[in-house]
């Protein structure tokens with residue numbers, strides 16, 4: 001699982017919790033009046049939602065839809081206007097964390113259990129920016145186990161199928177050491193799968209799509225248009241095929 005928020009960052013300058021705040025602040029600069037926003041899930045997204053809430057209290061006019069009940073509750077508590085899913089709804093910008101991202105902005109998501117709503121909402125977004133502390137950018141995906149959202153009835157066969165693909169599946173429990181399962185907001189199970197280094201994420205994603213009972217997998221491929229990660233205490237903007245560059249106050253969405 002991810003390092004804890006109070007862990008020192010690999011670059012040592014800030015704690016990971018402080019890095020999440022820095023990444024969230026850089027993403028907030030991309031938000032403009034009138035935008036419809038997708039709100040992510042997890043500790044980094046919570047930082048973004050809290051900073052967005054403060055901006056809304058200072059007069060920023062946006063509306064959002066959250067990728068989890070937890071993020072929805074946080075946004076509501078902060079006074080961020082929320083919109084329910086409806087036909088034709090598209091978001092100008094979605095801001096979310098990730099468990100891992102590589103240089104092509106391919107992601108593993110779902111450590112917070114919200115991968116299904118995240119994929120739905122981020123597919124309905126014109127622009128997804130991933131925000132992360134310095135632990136999230138990796139050369140090759142796969143150190144973090146790949147989460148799958150699974151219909152409970154299908155669990156035994158999904159476990160067999162994942163093993164047949166060379167994975168080592170672990171059903172997520174409600175708490176470490178608990179005997180009851182973790183359930184998603186949709187009342188499905190989460191299965192965390194160790195595949196070793198995922199050298200061909202597109203191939204694995206296609207294979208997982210053929211397994212009945214897997215509602216969605218945590219590989220997000222071709223969805224993120226940018227990432228904001230923190231290195232040496234500063235936010236860097238990554239875009240596929242471009243050199244990393246410092247985030248600046250002049251950044252706007254392309």
Ligand SMILES: O=C(CO)[C@H](O)[C@H](O)COP(=O)(O)O
Nearest residue numbers: 042043044097110111112114
């Ligand atoms: O995919 C997610 C939730 O389903 C999160 O974005 C991911 O787990 C990262 O979380 P955090 O920001 O707490 O490290």
